[in-house]
Amino acid sequence: MENRPAAAPRFAPTALMLGNVVTGSAVLAPAGMLQELSGGLDVSIRTAGLLITFGAVVLCVGSPVTAWLTSRIERRRLLAVTLAVLAITNIASAFAPDYASLLGLRLLMLAIGVIYTPQAAGTAAMIVPESRRGSTIAYVFLGWSLAAAVGLPLITLAAHRYGWRAAFGGIGALGVVSFLLLTWRLPAGLFGAPVELRTWLELARNRLVVLLLLVTTLYMAGQFVIFTFMGPLLAKLTGASADATSLVFALYGVFGFLGVVIATRIVDGWGAYRTSLLSITSVLAGVAGWALTSGNYVLMAISVAVWGLGFASANSMQQVRLVAAAPPLASASVSLNTSVLYVGQAIGSAVGAILYGREMLYDAGYVATAFLAAAVLIVVATRPRAGA
Secondary structure (H helix, E strand, O other): OOOOOOOOOOHHHHHHHHHHHHHHHHHHHHOOOOHHHHHHHHHOOOHHHHHHHHHHHHHHHHHHHHHHHHOOOOHHHHHHHHHHHHHHHHHHHOOOOOOOHHHHHEEHHHHHOOHHHHHHHHHHOOOOOOOHHHHHHHHHHHHHHHHHHHHHHHHHHHHHHHEEEHHHHHHHHHHHHHHHHHHHHHOOOOOOOOOOOHHHHHOOOOOOHHHHHHHHHHHHHHHHHHHHHHHHHHHHHHHHOOHHHHHHHHHHHHHHHHHHHHHHHHHHHHOOOOOHHHHHHHHHHHHHHHHHHOOOOOHHHHHHHHHHHHHHHHHHHHHHHHHHHHHHHHHHHHHHHHHHHHHHHHHHHHHHHHHHHHOOOOOOHHHHHHHHHHHHHHHOOOOOOOOO
16 A cells, blocks of 8 residues: 655655656667767768667566566665666666677666666656645656657767767766765655555556556657658758757757647647647647748757657646546556556657668658557547546
């Protein structure tokens, strides 16, 4: 049975949020430095992109498994150990001698790091009153927006100027800071509801939960068809330099940050469904804009900004809707959502790799748009009934 302290210590939600900055930066890092990894490790850009695809496979399998294996562990200890592993493996990655070593370290990092995001969301729900649950979960997920808004552009610039090893070292250093803040501010003695086999069976019988998980899979797949190879695509389609590519990543992240801030402010009044529909429709509009304006750097950058407005807030709203759909099963449903999120990443990055390898650069935008359009249609199908 879940326990809840009388009041959350100051900066406890911020400590959880910063852990998501580290997690998000670690997961997204290769996308920001594919060309540097390709040159430094003497592999093709497509092979460097497999760091994302293989990593996503580990993440999608690991999320429900680790949710089951770790559900009885005290939350502060669990999250602190996870951040420590993220810090150590990223620092070790800075010294990886070859591609195989880097891939092995990344898979180890993500096999443990997969624990953090869903457990942070569940922990956030435990340390605040129910009336603030939606906005607090959205705030914790702001860390992913910051990872894209600040972390990814800095990773791109650091890799371009100082090499990819410096970028991994920087992520590791931030992981150390996050570990210290979390162990200092997150209260001890927090335990979630144990996850058992019947928990997964109950979730499988919940129609709304299943549809929401399908939405997550589709909209993530659509985004990662493009996102995995965004830097090389911009370079080939528009001739963008490394600095120009960093600017597009920054637009993506900054507008993602703004999107989460807006969602956090409106969700308690609008409701999670309408806020979710707005967010995912924004992603669809941005990705469609990318497809229609491919070849024009300015218009593609504007499209990425529109896309950015919805990418992080959409995931936050998915978490809020899943918690509301089955409150007693929230720990499992949130971890399962994280799992299918990475399923979407694996599907999207694999499709993107095929298209990129075949020089179907313009087609990628239209394939991504099709995934997003399907996601929006399913969101509409999950509209709450009047009076529900």
